[in-house]
Amino acid sequence: MTPKQIVPEFHVCGQMDDVALAEAAAAGFRAVICARPDGEEPGQLAASDAAALADTLGMAFVHIPVTPGTYAEADVARMRSVLDSLPGPVLGYCRSGTRAATLWALAQAGRLPPETITALASAAGFDVSGQRARFTAPADAGTPGAPKTYDVVIVGGGAAGIATASSLLKRRPSLAIAVIEPAECHYYQPGWTMVGAGVFKPETTRVPMGAVMPERVTWVRQAAAGFRPQSKEVALADGSSLRYRVLVAAPGLRLAWEAIPGLPEALGRHGVTSNYRFDLAPYTYRLASTVKAGRALFTQPAMPIKCAGAPQKAMYLSCDIWRDAGVLPRMEVEFHNAGGVLFGVPTYVPALMEYVERYGIDLNFGSTLVAVDGEARVATFERKGSDGGTERVERGFDMLHAVPPQKPLDVIAASPLAGAGGWIEVDPATLRHVRHPDIFALGDATNTPNAKTAAAARKQAPVVAVNVLAALEGKAPAARYDGYGSCPLTVERGKIVLAEFGYGGALLPTFPRWILDGTRPTRLAWFLKDRMLPPIYWHAMLKGREWLCRPEPISPVKEAA
Secondary structure: OOOEEEEOOEEEEOOOOHHHHHHHHHOOOOEEEEOOOOOOOOOOOOHHHHHHHHHHOOOEEEEOOOOOOOOOHHHHHHHHHHHHHOOOOEEEEOOOOHHHHHHHHHHOEOOEOHHHHHHHHHHOOOOOHHHHHHOOOOOOOOOOOOOEEEEEEEEOOOHHHHHHHHHHHHHOOOOOEEEEOOOOEEEOHHHHHHHOOOOOOHHHHEEEHHHHOOOOOEEEOOOEEEEEOOOOEEEEOOOOEEEEEEEEEOOOEEEOHHHOOOHHHHOOOOOEEOOOOOOOHHHHHHHHHHOOOEEEEEEEOOOOOEOOOHHHHHHHHHHHHHHHHOOHHHEEEEEEEOOOOOOOOHHHHHHHHHHHHHHOOEEEEOEEEEEEEOOOOEEEEEEEOOOOOEEEEEEEOOEEEOOOOEEEOHHHHOOOOEOHHHOEOEOOOOOEEOOOOOEEEOHHHEOOOOOEOHHHHHHHHHHHHHHHHHHHOOOOOOEEOOOOEEEEEEEEOOEEEEEEEOHHHOEOOOOOOOOOOOOOOEHHHHHHHHHHHHHHHHHOHHHOOOOOOOOEEOOOOOOOO
């Protein structure tokens, strides 16, 4: 334990254990403030245990749990109160010390000049300048209910939003950033395919939202209710609003389960499942492990959808389970795809067709799931006929893996940000809005013609970060996105066809072909999906570490001679 002094009466440090508490008492600290909620990571000393130990060591103990980025006024007021009443010197701690230092800084508002607060924290190694607007009375303080203004407001705390916030802060830690996100949990959605095959445990794909929220941002824990580009405001669900200098929209999309009558009621029972939901992926594995004979239906709706390969990934891995169990010959497997091809990039189709034939899968193109009767175990499909008309076909099933249509969120579709179809209308290269130059968007909610995958968001986030900083300085965008997306097609347990491509279906492999040939199933690609991609997601992408995804600069336009 090495405490950092901010002022003689207050020091901060990172996470403490019983040994560190004893060292603090021996060093002369008379009180401890824990600014970290319990349960953020395994092995973390619980506040109740720390309080009991501090008491035996003769130190006062106060718990002010702060989720990264929140810094609620009530918590600041309590910090100010306890600092006035606790015996000193006082030691504050959290995961890294940042929350404790920021609470101290906010508690000094009105007592010390903003420059002094910032300088004292900076001398101890903590950048609290992102909270500068709260160190003094804002210019609009005289207007009741006036919205706060941030350098950047990010709508969405999913993969795209968190990665962008982290990439921005890596480049400019002093930015005042607010992230609007009502969810309490953050999910590693690419892992649900592996949960559905019994490879990953579901709990490894979910963490509290606070565990991934960057410490320097303000987390606004409610939903966006509307967008007002003319006044640079985002309306919130409680009727308040936030102002921004630059807006980043990364709200994701909506899984429209209700668009298929009978499907919502059947999910999770009657053999009906989907890897597109955290709670249902384990049921997919249970069905694949227990169904020994009968008909299994796998569906894919019309584009665009999240990870267009995911519907058939579930199918291949289920077939692999049945093959290992020796029951595949007794299974009748059908793939019903609303589109007209197995995969949108032709280069990868031959390898996939080998598995279609190996597993004896019946391909049905132009076939859209339109209704489900769970109790009767009957699925209804609408098919296009050769005459251009449509017909409805009923298929009984023992297992149905259903993928719903996917649509823009209503708040996006009804907003000035939306273009055709309700998607956010951006330039496909710069990801800047085509009508509002102070708005950028990325992830699943945009109209860009790339694959809607986490890999796409990983590449987009640094591009948006660079271009947001340029916009804040009144400059033109400086980085471009090439449409990169990745779809690790899990054709069997232990082998993957690693599809990597950009706009127009251009192949964009990360590795040379002699290392990894993405057009063929390989064990190395499985190793990447199984062992490498989860830690890259949690510890690189969401932390602003841009491994293999540095933004590509826009080349200056050469003037004609």
